[in-house]
Amino acid sequence: RVTPLQDGSVKILEMYMGINGQRLDRRQMAARGYALSATDFHIVVEIPVGSPDGYNKSHAPDYQYHITYTVEPMLEVMWRAERSHEDTRYKILFPITTPLMPRPPQAVDCKSKERLFGIHVGTFLDDVELKNITFSTGTSTLEECVAKGFIVQEHRHPGGLKSFSLKVPFVATEVLKHPLVTTYTLALVFGFLIHPEETAFAHPVEFTASLQDVVLPTIKGTCDQHLFYIEVTFGNQGKNFETLIEYKPLTPELEQEFRLQENETHLTLVVPFTAKQTAFEVEARLDILLWEMTNNWMLADFFLSCNFPLRTTSKKLCYPNGTITALAAKVESVPNLIPGWLTLKDKSCKPFFSDDRFAYFSFGVDSCGTTRTLHPSLLHRQTVSCYYMINDTRTVKFGYKSHSTYPSAEIGIGQLDVQMRLAQDSSYSYFYQAEDYPVVTYLRQPLYFEVALTRSNDPSLELILESCWATAYEDSSSQPSWDVIVNTCENKEDSHVTLFHPVTADARVNIPSHFKRFSINMFTFTKDDHTNVSSLGFRLGTDSSLIASAVMVPLGKHSETTVTVSTMFSG
Template identity: 45%
Template sequence: MSSTKDHKPECLGNIVRLHVAAVLGNVNSIVNDSKVIELTPNLAAQCGFRYKFDRMGNAMLFASLLNCLAQSKDDKTLNLATQLRLHGKLMPVDYTCSYTWASREILCDDVYMEASGRIPKGGSLLPYEGHWFRTFTSLEIPSRSEVDEVQRKGYAIANTPTRLVLRSPHGKEETYLQNVAGVPMKVLSTSIFFEQKWLVAQVDATVACPTQGSVTFTPELITWYLPRHIDPLFSSDAFTMLELYMGIDGKRLDKKEMAARKYSVSLMEVHVIVKIPVGAVGGYYKSHVQDNQYFSTYAIEPMLELLWIEEDSHEDTRYKVLFPITTPPVARPLLVLNYAVPEQALVFKLGTFNLDVELVNVTLSTGVLTVAECNARGFNVQEEMSEDNLSKSFSMAVPFMDPAVFHENRPEQGVTSFTLHLIYGLVVLPENMAFSHSASVNAILMNVVPHSISGVCDQENFYITVNYGNQAPLFEVMVGGWLLTAELAEQYVTEGESRITLTSIHASAVRSRLSVALLNPFTNVTMKDFTLGCTFHKRLTECFSNGTMTALAVKVESTPNLNPGQLTLTDRSCGPDYSDDRFAYFSFNVNSCGTTRKFIDDLILYENEISLPDKLKVKTASGLDDDYHLTVSCYYMINNTQSLAYHRKPCNNEPSAKTESQLLVVMRIATDASYKTFHQVEEYPVVRYLRQPLHIEVELTRSTDPEVELVLDHCWATLDKDRNSKPRWNLIIKGCEYPEDPYRVVFNTVVADSRVLYPSHFKRFEVHIAAFTGEVDELTDKIFVHCDVFVCDPSSPVKGQCSGQCVNQNNSKRGMDCLRLFS
C-alpha cells in the first residue's frame, strides 16, 4: 500500500479509507486512464465511494474494496491506481489490499448498500440469452429487469473472477422498510441469474441495513440497536455467531481502546447493543445556526462487524455496517462572563463554543473592528480553550478610557459605572455560516481613595497609621530606609531608636524624626512618603548628691559619620563608660574630667562638654567639619545638709555556720508583664500613666547557691530619693501586700528560663500608678521605689520572714540565718 503527502490510504477489511487534507476540499472527479469521470453523489454511491468531512472541513474518503475502478486477478489481492481531482488539484491514489472473503459479504454504508457472493464452481460466466436478469421483490410484488435497465436506475452489478457484486444507493424505489426485532431496516431482496455450461444458476444478493430509527438518545448517552438475527438475510433460525467487532470510521477497536473511550458493545439474546457516551473520543461536536440562535450536535460514526455461519448451508456471512450518528440539535445559550475587574479595564469573555466557531469582528458604538484591529486598539482579544480541549471562548479586555466605554459618575454613592455595548460577529466553519451575539458589559468601581500615611507622638513613641483607602495593599512599607519585615518590627519594640533619626538634642529633650514610605514592589517606585518629627522629653543629664554626674550623648542627623565611642569630656582622657553606634554614656565626678565650677547666688554650677577630639574630626562633602558639641551641667545648693541613717539589727541566735561572700541586690523595671525586656539606664525616668501597671523585678546577683532565697521585707514609694521622706506609699509590709492600699501589689511567679537560672534569687511584683495619688493633688514629679530584702537559707529550721514571702504578719521574730539589705 502506498501513500502520499496529502492522503493516507488504509486497508480496513472490505473497505479502504483515505484522509484528504482540508485545503483540497470536495472530490469533484476521478481521472482514470486519462478519462475524467465526474463524481456526482449518485455516481459515487453507485460506484462504491463516499466522502465525509469533520467539523473543520478535513475530508475522509471511503471506498468499497469492490468499487467500480478496482482491479483484481484472483480476488485475493485488489488494487487501484487512479487520480482524484479536488478543486483543480490532482491527488494520486495508488493502493493494493489483500483480503480473505467470506461466502457472502454485506456492506451497509451511509450512501449505499452492497452485497457480494461467490460464483458457484464448475463453469464460466456467460450471458443468459444475451442478457443479465435481476429479479426484485418489493412488498411481495415480483418484477424482472434487464441489466442495462437496472444500471440506468443507478444500481451497480459487476463480477470479479470469483464473485458477483450488487450495489444499490439508498432510497431506491425497490427498497422497502421492514421491522426486524423492533428495529426498522431498509431491505432490498434480489436474485441474480447467470448461465453456466449446461444450466442457469441463481445467486441471492439480498441486503438489509439499519436506519436511524435504531438509535435512541439521552443527553449523556447514545444507544444503537442491531438485530442479532436479521431475518431477511437468514434461511433458517439455526446459526452460530463467530465474530463481533466494534470500530470507529471503519476501523476496528480492541477492548483496551473501547474501555479507554468508555464504549460498550453487548451481544444480547435479541440485539447487539452499542453504547457511546455523548462527547466521547472518536466523535466531535458540530455547530449549527438557526434564526441567529446557536445550536450544537455531537457526531460519531461507529462500525459493527459480524461474522456468522448458518448450520443448514454451512456458508458464512460477514456483515459490516458503517453507521453515522448525529445527536439532535441542542440550544447553547451564550453567556458573557465578567472577570474580577482590575484597575483600568473591563475584562470579560463570551462562550462557550465548539471548536468550529471563529470570531470575525466586534461592533462597538464607534464602529466595526476586526479582531486584528481590536488588538491594535489594546483590547487583547484571546481565544481560550477549555481544559478538555472540546470547547473554547473569546476573552477581551477593553480599557475604561476607550471611547466606546460609557462612564457614569455617581457621587452620592461614591462610585463610577462603566458600560460597554457590543455585537460579536461570528462564523461557523467550514460552511462559513455567519451569526451574531449582542452583549452589554458593566462594572461599578468605588471612586479611588488613595493610600495615606499619618502619625502622632506621645511622651515616648511614634504612632504611624497607613490607610489603604479603597485600594488593595499592594505595597511594601519602608521605615527609615529599611524594608519593614517581622524581624524589623520586633526590633522597633526592643530597640525602638535604631531606625529613628535624631535631629537635635538638649539637656531635657531629644528632637527625633521618623521617615515612612510606601514602595511599589514591582517597579520599586515610591508611591507615598511621610516624615514625622517629634520632641521627646528625656533627662540626658543626672546630678547625684554624692557629686556624681551622668550624661548621655546621642548621635544626631548632622553627624552621620560620628562614632559615639570616640567622644570625650573636656579632659580628653575621660571617655564614655559605655557606647554603641547610637549613643555614649558618661559617668564622672564634678571634681574631675575638666569640669568647671561657677557660683551663682546660693547655687554652684558645674559644667562639662562632650565633643570629638580635633584629630578625629572628618571633613564632609560640603567642606564642613563633622563636629559634635554637647554641654552638660548640674546645679547644687551651697548650704544644704543631707543626713544618712543606718542601723544594725542582730539575729535572735548566732548562726550555726559562717560563710563569707559579696552579694548584690538589683532592682529594675520591666517593659511589660513578660519580664523579658527592661528599661535601660538612659531611659530613666520611666513614664507611666494612671492605672498603668509598673512591673518591678528584684534580683540577687553574684550568688550561685540554689538554696539561697531572696525575700522582700518592706517596699514603699516616695517623691524623693530619700527613703525616709514624706509622703510615703506602703507597697509591701512584712513580706505581704499592704492591706490598706485599694490598689494592692500583685506578686508574679518566677520560673526558670535562659536568663533566670535560680528562680529563688528573684522576686517580681506589679504596682498600679493610681496607688500613688491618694495623698497629693497631682503627680507631676518622680516616684522613687525602695525595698528592704532578706537573703535566707530556706533549709534552716527557722520561722519569720525567711519562712517565705508573705508570712504571718503577727510574728515579729526574724529567722536565724538571715542578712538584711537596704535598696
C-alpha cells in the first residue's frame, strides 16, 4: 500500500502498475492475476505469491528447508492537488520478499517387486543440490553410492522444481535385515546444499519393507549304484545363496566335474560317490549347505547317505585271469588312517595304488592269504543206482542229512538319537544349559561329559564310545590332533588319561547301557612355547552318530579358558 507524499485532498488523474520498471496494461495484469486499486488513503497493488514475474529462493534456517518469494512491482501515479491545482507524477520501484515459508521434503517409498528400496524425495527449487547420503554404515558421496551399485537420479519438474530418487537393493550392507528373512529396514539422511551461499541442510528418512510368504530354498537327493543326484529348488527369493559341499564353495572346476545345471528355479548336481567331497562311514555321505553370504545365514542344510559298492571302475572283483581287485575307503571315524599303510592278510600285500582317501589292491587268487570255499550253487546233483542179483522187489528208504546252520544277526539300518551334555561336577546331577555357555574353567580342571542314547527302550542296545580326539581347530580332520579315547579305551600315551565313570540306574537313568560317562582334564595345544587357539573335537560311535566340539579362547597370561560345547547329529 502506497501513501501519497503530501497532505490534503488530491485527485488521482492516472494510475499504472508494472514489474521491474516496465508498465503493464490491463490485459497483461488480468492474465497474471494482478489488481490495482485505490482507497481514501492508499493505493493498493495485489500480486499473487508465485507469480512468474518474481522468483523463489531456498533457505535453511535451523537446518530445515524453507523458501521465500521475491517480486519487484512498479507503481506510477499522477495526481492533482485541490488547493494548488498542480499535477504531480510519482513513480516507485518497491522489491517485496515474503517471510520464510517451510517446505519440508516429502519422501516416498515406491513399492517394487525387484527386492529393493525405491525412494523419491522432493520437491526442491533449482538452487538445491543433493550432496551426499548418510547410511547406517557411514556417509557416502553420490559417486560412492553409484560405485556400490545404488541408482541416484535427479528429476526436473515444471516451474523450476526438482526431486531426487534413490534405489538400494535389499541385499546391500546398508540395509538392516530382520530375522526370518522377511523384513528389511533402510534408514538414511539426505544431505543437501543451497547455492550460491553453500548453505547445508538435511532430511532423514526411514523405510521398512516386508516380504510375506517367503519360501526358502529346499534340497532333495537320490542315489544309484554310482552317483549322488542333488536337486536344489530356489524358492520365491531367487538364487540369493551359495551352494557349499562339505562346507566348501563350488569352484568352476567342481561345477564342471559335478555336471552342475541351473535355470531360474532349480539347480542340479551329479556327484560321484568317490569324489573328495564325500565322506565314508558305514555308508557314503554327501553334505550340502545353502549359505546366504551377505548376512551369514544358513538357508538350508541337507545330507544324503547311500550304500555304494566299493568296487573298481570296471565293476568287477574277480577276473578270468585269476586276479582279484579290491578298493578300501578311509572312513570318518578313523581320521588318522593312512590308506597307503593298509595291507591284506598277508602283510607283504600292499596297495597297488593309494591316495589320501582310497587304497586299491590287485592280487592273484592263490596269494595274499586267500581261502577257498565251495559255493552251494556249484554243487552237482548225484544220482545213485543200485543193482542186486536177487529175483525180488524191495522198497528201501533214502535220506540225507544237512549240515546244521547257526543263527546269524542281520545288520540293520535306522535312526538313533544321541545326546552329549557337560555336567557341572562328578555327580552328574546337574548339567550346563544352553544359556550357560560359554563355560569358564581352568587348565587341568576336569570336564565331565555324559553321552546318552535317547528315545530308545531297547535294553539289548549298548552305546559304545569308540574314539575321541582333540584338534587345534574346529575342523576335526585338521592337525595337530591328540587322541583322548582310542578303541574305547583311554590313551596310554597321555600323562593325564581319560577317566571313565560307572553308570548306575536311578530316577533319570532307566537303562545304564544307554549311557557313558567320562572326564578329561582341560588342556590346550602349544606351539613354540606360546599358547595357541585350540578346540576339542569328539567323534563317538562307529556310525558318525555324534560329533561334538569344545572351543577354547587364547589363554594369554591367565590360566582360565572359555569352553563352548555344541553337538551335531547325523546317521
